[in-house]
Amino acid sequence: MEIVVCIKQVPDTTEVKIDPQTNTLVRQGVPSIVNPFDKNALEAALQIKEKQGGRVTVLSMGPPQAKDALKECLAMGADQAVLISDRAFGGADTLATSYTLAAAVKKLGRFDIILCGKQAIDGDTAQVGPEMAEHLGIPQVTYVAKIDVADEAVRVEREHEEGYEVIEVSMPVLLTVVKSINDPRMPTVKGTMRANRAEIPAWTLSDLEVEPERLGLKGSPTQVRRIFTPEQRKQGEVIEAATASEAVAALVQKLSEAKIV
Ligand SMILES: Cc1cc2nc3c(=O)[nH]c(=O)nc-3n(C[C@H](O)[C@H](O)[C@H](O)COP(=O)(O)OP(=O)(O)OC[C@H]3O[C@@H](n4cnc5c(N)ncnc54)[C@H](O)[C@@H]3O)c2cc1C
Helix, strand or coil, rough: CCEEECCCCCCCCCCCCCCCCCCEEEECCCCCCCCCHHHHHHHHHHHHHHHCEEEEEEEEEEECCHHHHHHHHHHCCEEEEEEEECHHHHHCCCHHHHHHHHHHHHHHCCCCCCEEEEECCCCCCCHHHHHHHHHCCCCEEEEEEEEEEEEEEEEEEEEECCCEEEEEEEEEEEEEEEEEHHHCCCCCHHHHHHHHCCCCEEEEECCCCCHHCCCCCCCCCCCCCCCCCCCCCCCCCCCCCCCHHHHHHHHHHHHHHHHCC
């Protein structure tokens, strides 16, 4: 079983910094972590490997420091890691990112399951996984909360507002996972020592079979016009009254004074 897990290194902050000139993320000076949902994806991959055998490869597109995220994944138990890094990939939107990641997966060779997080906590679009599946021409299931692998097929539970759908899908397949699927394991001391010794190859533009105009800023049809923190809403007012009908009357009075009704 060949399992690929896509890992994004994200800023460890809820206050994502944006360059107002370019409308892109500023990474400098912000501590980085593995995207939390991607740790769930890796844990799911490791559990499949423990049952079925095989190999888990972690893949990240990002700047050279994304190797730290990949090392953490090796320490958790991934077998190998590849960084995809080149100035030509910079400024990529989700379409260019997923195109580049799909090209890297093709270069890896055989794969049975690709696992992604349901979304990245900074970009938050949840587009990269589904777009990768489209580039690769394979089936996809999003919001997966349980995975059972049989011989040629995978049976998954897909979470939605009213419960779960059970879906059986053939391999190769791409799955994006939700937090409730598992509790990611901690890196072991032995794993950390192995990860620190590991050489992580960095693939550049020349390593991938790609059309250069589909990469980075050039290959990104999304135009970010403005990014801002929404203004905080004013606090609401609680109407105190002896009975519900008095409260409704007071509310209607206020709404009519404000010329809303
Ligand atoms: C016009 C434009 C310009 C941009 N320029 C920049 C820029 O200069 N620098 C910058 O940092 N960002 C930039 N971005 C943001 C960038 O597009 C996203 O960070 C990236 O495409 C991933 O999208 P997302 O964060 O919404 O991931 P989601 O789609 O929410 O991620 C879902 C899953 O996909 C996988 N995944 C996502 N990204 C990666 C990755 N890079 N490597 C491996 N797996 C991944 C993970 O498993 C993740 O859980 C730009 C976006 C736009 C629209």
